Amino acid sequence: MKLAEIHLNKLNDWLWEVPMTGEMRVPARIYASERLMHDIQHDDSLVQAVNVAHLPGIVKYSLAMPDIHLGYGFPIGGVAATLPEDGGVISPGGIGYDINCGVRLIRSDLTLDDVRERLRDLVNQIYRDVPTGVGASQAIPKLSRSEMEKVASQGSGWAVSRGFGTQDDLERTENHGCIDGADLSKVSDHAIKRGAEQVGTLGSGNHFLELDVVEQVFNPEVAEAFGLRKDALAIQVHCGSRGFGHQICTDYIRVMQRAVEKYDIRLPDRQLCCAPVHSEEGESYFAAMACAANFAWASRQTIMHLALKAFERVLARKRHEMGLRLVYDVCHNIAKFEKHLIDGREATICVHRKGATRAFPAGHRDVPEAYRRVGQPVLIPGDMGRHSFVLVGMPGAMESTFGSSCHGAGRTLSRGAALREVHGRDIARELEQRGIIVRSKGRKTLGEEVSEAYKDVADVVDVVHNAGIAQKVAMLRPIAVVKG
Amino acid sequence: MTTKPKYQVVEHTADVAIKVAADSLAELYACAGFGMFDLIVDLSVVKPLIEEHVSVEAGDYEELMVNWLNELLFLFETRKLLFCDFDIIELDKTHLSAVVRGEEFSPARHETRHDIKAVTYYGLHIEQEDDQWAASVVFDI
Numbered sequence: 183m184k185l186a187e188i189h190l191n192k193l194n195d196w197l198w199e200v201p202m203t204g205e206m207r208v209p210a211r212i213y214a215s216e217r218l219m220h221d222i223q224h225d226d227s228l229v230q231a232v233n234v235a236h237l238p239g240i241v242k243y244s245l246a247m248p249d250i251h252l253g254y255g256f257p258i259g260g261v262a263a264t265l266p267e268d269g270g271v272i273s274p275g276g277i278g279y280d281i282n283c284g285v286r287l288i289r290s291d292l293t294l295d296d297v298r299e300r301l302r303d304l305v306n307q308i309y310r311d312v313p314t315g316v317g318a319s320q321a322i323p324k325l326s327r328s329e330m331e332k333v334a335s336q337g338s339g340w341a342v343s344r345g346f347g348t349q350d351d352l353e354r355t356e357n358h359g360c361i362d363g364a365d366l367s368k369v370s371d372h373a374i375k376r377g378a379e380q381v382g383t384l385g386s387g388n389h390f391l392e393l394d395v396v397e398q399v400f401n402p403e404v405a406e407a408f409g410l411r412k413d414a415l416a417i418q419v420h421c422g423s424r425g426f427g428h429q430i431c432t433d434y435i436r437v438m439q440r441a442v443e444k445y446d447i448r449l450p451d452r453q454l455c456c457a458p459v460h461s462e463e464g465e466s467y468f469a470a471m472a473c474a475a476n477f478a479w480a481s482r483q484t485i486m487h488l489a490l491k492a493f494e495r496v497l498a499r500k501r502h503e504m505g506l507r508l509v510y511d512v513c514h515n516i517a518k519f520e521k522h523l524i525d526g527r528e529a530t531i532c533v534h535r536k537g538a539t540r541a542f543p544a545g546h547r548d549v550p551e552a553y554r555r556v557g558q559p560v561l562i563p564g565d566m567g568r569h570s571f572v573l574v575g576m577p578g579a580m581e582s583t584f585g586s587s588c589h590g591a592g593r594t595l596s597r598g599a600a601l602r603e604v605h606g607r608d609i610a611r612e613l614e615q616r617g618i619i620v621r622s623k624g625r626k627t628l629g630e631e632v633s634e635a636y637k638d639v640a641d642v643v644d645v646v647h648n649a650g651i652a653q654k655v656a657m658l659r660p661i662a663v664v665k666g
Numbered sequence: 667m668t669t670k671p672k673y674q675v676v677e678h679t680a681d682v683a684i685k686v687a688a689d690s691l692a693e694l695y696a697c698a699g700f701g702m703f704d705l706i707v708d709l710s711v712v713k714p715l716i717e718e719h720v721s722v723e724a725g726d727y728e729e730l731m732v733n734w735l736n737e738l739l740f741l742f743e744t745r746k747l748l749f750c751d752f753d754i755i756e757l758d759k760t761h762l763s764a765v766v767r768g769e770e771f772s773p774a775r776h777e778t779r780h781d782i783k784a785v786t787y788y789g790l791h792i793e794q795e796d797d798q799w800a801a802s803v804v805f806d807i
C-alpha cells in the first residue's frame with residue numbers, strides 16, 4: 183500500500199484509524215494531534231504501521247505512538263501484540279537492532295548552585311569515564327565468555343554483583359533488569375565478540391548521558407513518590423545493547439528469512455520477517471533477544487555507576503550524601519510476554535515495543551512496590567537542548583495500548599536535512615550560550631541531533647497525557663550533555 | 667577490479683540510506699562496501715595497508731548484500747578495521763568472496779561520521795537495467 187492510498191479516519195482529537203483493507207488482519211491506530219499528523223504524513227511511517235497489521239496472530243490494532251517516524255519494517259513508535267496460542271508471531275524487526283535501547287533516570291538532592299563551580303569538571307570526568315562514540319569500548323576490562331554468560335542471564339544483577347549498584351537499583355528497574363529465558367547458546371560467536379568490550383559504553387547517534395534540572399512539577403504527589411523535587415539535579419542515561427544486540431538482530435533476521443518460507447507467512451515488507459512464537463525459530467530468537475536485553479540493562483547499570491563515581495570524585499562526597507539514586511529504568515525496544523485483556527478475557531500476549539515505553543498504571547503487580555500506589559514512571563527524553571518529561575502510567579494504557587506510551591520526541595528531519603539546516607552554525611556554542619555544556623566525539627553528530635530535527639517532545643507528551651495513556655509528572659531542563 | 671566510489675546518500679528520516687549504481691554486479695557489491703565505510707569515516711584519508719579475505723553465503727542477491735555488508739561491519743567493530751578497497755573475487759547468487767584492503771581505525775586521523783548498527787532489508791532491491799546494476803541500502807544508525 184502507498185501513502186496516497188491510505189484512508190485515515192479521525193476518531194477523536196488524539197486518535198486516528200486506518201480501517202482494515204486488503205490482507206490487513208487488524209486496523210492500524212495512530213495517536214496524534216492534528217498538527218503531529220500533518221508531520222507524520224511527510225514520510226512512509228503510516229505505510230509501515232499498516233504493514234505491521236499484516237503480522238499473523240496480531241490482536242486488536244497495529245498501534246503507533248505520537249512520536250511515530252519512519253523506521254524499517256516497523257515504524258519507530260510502533261506497538262504490536264500477537265497471541266501465541268493463535269499462531270502469533272515474534273518479529274525481530276519489531277524490536278529493532280538496538281535491543282533494549284532504553285532510558286534510566288537518577289535523582290539527587292543537589293541543586294545547580296551546589297555544583298555550578300565544578301560543573302565543567304564534572305562533565306569532563308563523566309566524558310573521560312564513560313566511553314562514547316563510534317566503536318566505543320572498554321569501559322571495564324574485556325569480558326570472558328563465562329562473564330558474558332552471566333551478563334546475558336543476570337542483566338543488571340550481574341552489574342550489582344560486581345559492585346556497580348545496589349539491590350534497590352534492581353527494584354527500580356523494569357523487570358528488575360532481567361528477562362527470564364535468556365540462553366547464550368542461541369547467540370552467535372560474532373555477537374559475543376562484538377559485545378565483549380562494550381558493556382558500560384554509550385555508543386553514538388542519539389544516545390547520550392545528560393545532566394538535568396527539574397524545572398517544573400505538574401503532579402507534586404507523584405513527583406514526591408518518584409523523588410523528584412523542583413530545582414534538583416537529575417541524570418539521564420539513554421543507550422542500548424550496542425554491537426551485541428545489533429548482531430543478534432542481524433543473525434535472526436537471517437533466520438527469519440527462511441522461517442517465513444517454512445511457515446508460509448506472506449508479508450508486505452521483508453524486514454518484517456518473523457516466526458510463530460511457539461516455533462524453534464521463534465523460541466531461539468526470544469532466548470537470544472533476552473540475552474541482549476539483559477546485556478543492555480547490565481550496561482546502563484554500569485554506566486550509572488561510572489557516572490556516580492565521577493560525581494563522588496569531583497564533588498568529594500559519597501553518592502548517598504548527595505541523594506543520588508535510581509528513579510527508574512525503562513526499555514523502549516523489546517518484546518515481552520504480558521497479560522492483557524483480549525476480548526474480555528486475560529491472555530498472555532507477545533507485546534512488541536519498537537520505540538515505545540511500557541506505562542503500567544497504579545496497582546499493577548509489575549510496578550515496583552515503592553511506586554505501586556501512583557503508577558510506573560515513564561521516561562520521555564527530549565532532543566538535545568530541549569526539555570525531557572517524566573510521566574506516570576495511567577489505566578487508559580491498559581485499555582487501549584497494551585500498557586504502552588511514547589518514547590521520545592521522534593525525528594522529523596533526516597540527518598542530511600538537519601546538517602543542511604545547521605550549515606555554518608556552531609551548535610556546541612549555541613547550546614553553551616543557552617547554558618548547556620556539550621561534550622561530543624563527532625562534530626557531525628551535534629548537527630544531526632539539533633533540536634530542529636525533532637518534533638517538539640512537549641507536543642508528543644501532550645497527546646499521551648490527553649489520551650489518558652500516561653500523565654505528566656515533571657519536566658527536566660538539560661544543563662550538560664555527553665554524546666558519541 | 668578497483669572500486670570506483672559511485673554511491674549517493676538518500677534521505678531517510680531516522681536512518682541513512684545509500685544508492686549505488688555500477689556496470690557489473692561485482693562492482694555493485696564493491697561500491698556498496700565503499701559507500702558504507704564512507705558513511706563511517708571519510709575514506710579519502712584511509713590507506714589500503716592491510717588485506718583481509720571475506721567470504722559470505724546467502725539465499726539470494728539481496729541477502730548476499732546484507733550479509734556482505736554486515737560481515738564488513740563486524741570486522742570494523744571487533745578489529746577496528748576500515749576498508750577502502752574491495753576486490754570481488756567470486757560471486758554468484760549464493761556466495762561472495764572478496765579481498766578487501768584498508769587500515770586500522772585511528773581516532774586521531776579518522777573523524778567518525780556515523781555509528782552504523784546494522785544493514786537492513788527495508789526497500790532493498792537489486793535491479794538490472796540494460797548493463798547497469800543498482801541497489802538502495804538502508805542502514806540502521
